[in-house]
Each structure stands twice: as structure tokens, then as C-alpha cells.
Amino acid sequence: MxxxxxxxxxxxxxxxxxxxxxxxxxxxxxxxxxxxxxxxxxxxxxxxxxxxxxxxxxxxxxxxxxxxxxxxxxxxxxxxxxxxxxxxxxxxxxxxxxxxxxxxxxxxxxxxxxxxxxxxxxxxxxxxxxxxxxxxxxxxxxxxxxxxxxxxxxxxxxxxxxxxxxxxxxxxxxxxxxxxxxxxxxxxxxxxxxxxxxxxxxxxxxxxRGGIINVDFADLCAVVCGQHAESSFACAEARGEHRGREVVEKLMASPLLEGGTVLNQAESVLVSLVAGSDLTMAEVNRVMSRINHACENAHIIMGAAVEADLGDRLCVTVVATRPADSNPEKNRVASAGTTVLEGSAARSIEVSGG
CATH class of the missing domain: 3.40.50.1440 (Tubulin/FtsZ, GTPase domain)
Known part of the structure; x- marks a missing residue:
């Protein structure tokens, strides 16, 4: 039941x-x-x-x-x-x-x-x-x-x-x-x-994936579009009784999000949660509460979907966009003279003569 x-x-x-x-x-x-x-x-x-x-x-x-x-x-x-x-x-x-x-x-x-x-x-x-x-x-x-x-x-x-x-x-x-x-x-x-x-x-x-709370390509574009912005992504998964807490801890520690700094500076964030049919409202709240706290000034789009094949795994994908000039590492390297911007025909080989 x-x-x-x-x-x-x-x-x-x-x-x-x-x-x-x-x-x-x-x-x-x-x-x-x-x-x-x-x-x-x-x-x-x-x-x-x-x-x-x-x-x-x-x-x-x-x-x-x-x-x-x-x-x-x-x-x-x-x-x-x-x-x-x-x-x-x-x-x-x-x-x-x-x-x-x-x-x-x-x-x-x-x-x-x-x-x-x-x-x-x-x-x-x-x-x-x-x-x-x-x-x-x-x-x-x-x-x-x-x-x-x-x-x-x-x-x-x-x-x-x-x-x-x-x-x-x-x-x-x-x-x-x-x-x-x-x-x-x-x-x-x-x-x-x-x-x-x-x-x-x-x-x-x-x-x-069909979502309970649906997100689509338009939502993704709304988050990452912008010539003068840099977009980063990170994925994490956890399983077991404390998976909601553990998956957020993995995201916050991810070097792809600079240990949470990217979220702190983000202007827009997309969060996608996917789990089996045992995904609870409490878990969704726990994950989103931590992410909302980390990026208080960001526009956040959230999606949640159920996928039976995942078993007891909870998978969270985060896409975050911040102004391109907010990355101190990039600015430091640029000042040193190097600019860094962050953020399958048949098997036979076809040689075209142009």
C-alpha cells in the first residue's frame, strides 16, 4: 500500500x-x-x-x-x-x-x-x-x-x-x-x-522522463542562455535511508560547483530530481531547502520524476548560471595574461571529397 x-x-x-x-x-x-x-x-x-x-x-x-x-x-x-x-x-x-x-x-x-x-x-x-x-x-x-x-x-x-x-x-x-x-x-x-x-x-x-513536476528544454534554455554568463552542471546520487541529505552534501562538495560557490553566485538554477516510486515529499523538501538556502537570490526551476528502474537511488542534476565576471579564479588567471572561460551514417568510414 x-x-x-x-x-x-x-x-x-x-x-x-x-x-x-x-x-x-x-x-x-x-x-x-x-x-x-x-x-x-x-x-x-x-x-x-x-x-x-x-x-x-x-x-x-x-x-x-x-x-x-x-x-x-x-x-x-x-x-x-x-x-x-x-x-x-x-x-x-x-x-x-x-x-x-x-x-x-x-x-x-x-x-x-x-x-x-x-x-x-x-x-x-x-x-x-x-x-x-x-x-x-x-x-x-x-x-x-x-x-x-x-x-x-x-x-x-x-x-x-x-x-x-x-x-x-x-x-x-x-x-x-x-x-x-x-x-x-x-x-x-x-x-x-x-x-x-x-x-x-x-x-x-x-x-x-515524464515528470510529476515537469521540466523541459525550454526550462533548460531559460537557465543557461546568455552570452555574458557561464553555466555549470553537476550530478550526484545517493541511496538508502539518508539519501536526501547525502545527495545534497555531494552536490555542495562538488568541484564542478566550486564547493557551493557557483550556487551562491547563481542568477538562475535548474534542479532535476529523479528517483523510484518511493520518492517522498519530505526528501524533495529536504533537497530543495538546502539548494534554496545556497542560492537565495537565484531564479530556481525544479523538476521531479519517478523512474522505477532506479530502485532506491535518488539522482539530482543541477544546472546553474552565474555572471561570467563573478568567477575569481577566471579573473585571476586573466590578469596573469591567460583568459579562461568556464562554466552517432553507417559504420563504414565515408570520405567526402567536398
């Missing part, structure tokens, strides 16, 4: 099927979608696009597409965003076809190099021309990667904000707070890919 304080919904199922396509762009983006295309996200259509054909051959996902083969000869963009942009423009018609039928296109890219930085805005533009809403999830370089790469990432991020409907950022520098001196380079980038996968999983649940 269902107790009175349990949230029960007949919407414990998918919404009307959402045509969602995810594109990994460039080396980092392709590695990320390769990492994502498993488990719960296996039902999502992933496409990897890159100017480096060999990197595409190394992937296991079904749909891959070389960019600008006539221009780059399949050897990559050499870290030059203009080459990445030209390669994407050369194959814009093919990209547009791949976006066809999608209601939402998600672009995953690492900014600062050639293909991810230069091609992502082109893909965002052609996806919108094909009738899709466009969300970009971008990583930003480690400080040790140098000033040039930081500047290119800044320019690419600004252009993505102009072309995509919404942009979320994961600054790689924050990942350093999750590792120690013995963590290998491969492990470090796997952590980044895990965080990107968590973010995409949270967004996917938000967009596809």
Missing part, C-alpha cells in the same frame, strides 16, 4: 519518444561519446565526427563521419580552429543530413584545439537549420595547456553561445580537485569523460 507521503505517478515511463542525437566533435568529443555510449545511454544515437580519420577507426560506436577529408587528408586540423571550421563547412550538407529528424541535437566537444573549437559552431548552425534544438556540452582546457589554447577555447565558447540554444561548460581545471599525485593522465581524462556522461545522463533524464 502506498503511504500518504509518497509521490506516486502514472508517468513512470518515457515521455513521447524524443528524437535526440548526440555528436562528439574533435578528439576530445569523440573520446567522450565513446565513453558515454553504454548502459542507460545505449539507446541514444551517437555520432563521432573528426578531421582525424585514424581516431575514428579506433572507435567502437556505430556512426562516424570524417570532416573535410579533401582539405585535411584525414590527418586532423593541426590545432587550428580555422581549419576545423573550414572542414565542417566543406561537409555541412552531410552534417545537416545526419541532424535530420532530430528534435534535440547535443554537441559534445573539447574546446581549445582545432576540430572541436572550429567545427562545433558550424554543426550547431546546421543542426538548427535542420529544425533541431541544440545543446552544447563543452570542456575547457587545463591551465597547463597554455595561453594560446585558452584563448582559442574562449573564442570557441563565445561562438558556440551565439549558435547553440544552450551551452554547458566543464572546465578541466576543476577535475584536478578530484585526483591526487598518483593519478595517471589516462585516468584524469577518464574522470572528465565520466563527468560528461553523468551530465548527459542527467540532461537525458530531464528531457525524456
Amino acid at each position: 502506498t503511504t500518504q507521503n509518497q509521490i506516486v505517478s502514472s508517468a513512470d515511463k518515457l515521455k513521447e519518444p524524443l528524437a535526440l542525437k548526440v555528436f562528439g566533435v574533435g578528439g576530445a568529443g569523440c573520446n567522450a561519446v565513446e565513453h558515454m555510449a553504454h548502459g542507460e545511454l545505449a539507446r541514444v544515437r551517437f555520432t563521432a565526427v573528426n578531421t582525424d580519420i585514424q581516431s575514428l577507426l579506433d572507435l567502437s560506436i556505430e556512426c562516424v563521419m570524417p570532416l573535410g577529408a579533401a582539405l585535411t587528408r584525414g590527418l586532423g586540423a593541426g590545432g587550428d580552429p580555422e581549419v576545423g571550421r573550414a572542414a565542417a563547412e566543406q561537409d555541412a550538407d552531410q552534417l545537416r543530413k545526419l541532424c535530420g529528424g532530430a528534435e534535440v541535437v547535443v554537441i559534445v566537444a573539447g574546446l581549445g584545439g582545432g576540430t572541436g573549437t572550429g567545427a562545433s559552431p558550424v554543426l550547431a548552425r546546421v543542426a538548427k537549420e535542420a529544425g533541431a534544438l541544440v545543446l552544447a556540452i563543452a570542456t575547457l582546457p587545463f591551465e597547463c595547456e597554455g595561453a594560446r589554447r585558452q584563448r582559442q577555447a574562449q573564442a570557441g565558447l563565445a561562438e558556440l553561445k551565439e549558435t547553440a540554444d544552450a551551452v554547458l561548460c566543464l572546465p578541466n581545471q576543476r577535475v584536478l580537485k578530484l585526483i591526487d599525485e598518483r593519478t595517471s593522465l589516462i585516468e584524469t581524462f577518464n574522470i572528465t569523460n565520466d563527468l560528461l556522461a553523468q551530465g548527459l545522463r542527467g540532461i537525458w533524464r530531464l528531457l525524456t
Whole structure:
């Protein structure tokens, strides 16, 4: 028997099927979608696009597409965003076809190099021309990667904000707070890919799960839109008797939210809670009370959904946007001379002659 304080919904199922396509762009983006295309996200259509054909051959996902083969000869963009942009423009018609039928296109890219930085805005533009809403999830370089790469990432991020409907950022520098001196380079980038996968999983649940308190893509755009704002995201889950308290503690300690600082400075926040049918009103109140206290001046949009497959897990996704000039770390690095902006065709390789 269902107790009175349990949230029960007949919407414990998918919404009307959402045509969602995810594109990994460039080396980092392709590695990320390769990492994502498993488990719960296996039902999502992933496409990897890159100017480096060999990197595409190394992937296991079904749909891959070389960019600008006539221009780059399949050897990559050499870290030059203009080459990445030209390669994407050369194959814009093919990209547009791949976006066809999608209601939402998600672009995953690492900014600062050639293909991810230069091609992502082109893909965002052609996806919108094909009738899709466009969300970009971008990583930003480690400080040790140098000033040039930081500047290119800044320019690419600004252009993505102009072309995509919404942009979320994961600054790689924050990942350093999750590792120690013995963590290998491969492990470090796997952590980044895990965080990107968590973010995409949270967004996917938000967009596809029928909600008791519903949120949709328009709500997401309302939170993250703004050329002079930076948007961050974090996901956490907990299980057991004290999961409501534990999931908030994980969020508040997350380096992606700078230990709660991002929430303190946020102007708008989206919160999505997803749990099994045992989700209680008391748990929702507990989570939202802590988040409301952390961002008292923010406009908050909340959604809650029930998903039986989660069992006793409570999953919370937070997307927060603050003014771009409110990040002291970014301002400190900028004053030192380096600008940092925060925040799947057939398996056969198709070489286009342009």
C-alpha cells in the first residue's frame, strides 16, 4: 500500500519518444561519446565526427563521419580552429543530413584545439537549420595547456553561445580537485569523460522522463542562455535511508560547483530530481531547502520524476548560471595574461571529397 507521503505517478515511463542525437566533435568529443555510449545511454544515437580519420577507426560506436577529408587528408586540423571550421563547412550538407529528424541535437566537444573549437559552431548552425534544438556540452582546457589554447577555447565558447540554444561548460581545471599525485593522465581524462556522461545522463533524464513536476528544454534554455554568463552542471546520487541529505552534501562538495560557490553566485538554477516510486515529499523538501538556502537570490526551476528502474537511488542534476565576471579564479588567471572561460551514417568510414 502506498503511504500518504509518497509521490506516486502514472508517468513512470518515457515521455513521447524524443528524437535526440548526440555528436562528439574533435578528439576530445569523440573520446567522450565513446565513453558515454553504454548502459542507460545505449539507446541514444551517437555520432563521432573528426578531421582525424585514424581516431575514428579506433572507435567502437556505430556512426562516424570524417570532416573535410579533401582539405585535411584525414590527418586532423593541426590545432587550428580555422581549419576545423573550414572542414565542417566543406561537409555541412552531410552534417545537416545526419541532424535530420532530430528534435534535440547535443554537441559534445573539447574546446581549445582545432576540430572541436572550429567545427562545433558550424554543426550547431546546421543542426538548427535542420529544425533541431541544440545543446552544447563543452570542456575547457587545463591551465597547463597554455595561453594560446585558452584563448582559442574562449573564442570557441563565445561562438558556440551565439549558435547553440544552450551551452554547458566543464572546465578541466576543476577535475584536478578530484585526483591526487598518483593519478595517471589516462585516468584524469577518464574522470572528465565520466563527468560528461553523468551530465548527459542527467540532461537525458530531464528531457525524456515524464515528470510529476515537469521540466523541459525550454526550462533548460531559460537557465543557461546568455552570452555574458557561464553555466555549470553537476550530478550526484545517493541511496538508502539518508539519501536526501547525502545527495545534497555531494552536490555542495562538488568541484564542478566550486564547493557551493557557483550556487551562491547563481542568477538562475535548474534542479532535476529523479528517483523510484518511493520518492517522498519530505526528501524533495529536504533537497530543495538546502539548494534554496545556497542560492537565495537565484531564479530556481525544479523538476521531479519517478523512474522505477532506479530502485532506491535518488539522482539530482543541477544546472546553474552565474555572471561570467563573478568567477575569481577566471579573473585571476586573466590578469596573469591567460583568459579562461568556464562554466552517432553507417559504420563504414565515408570520405567526402567536398
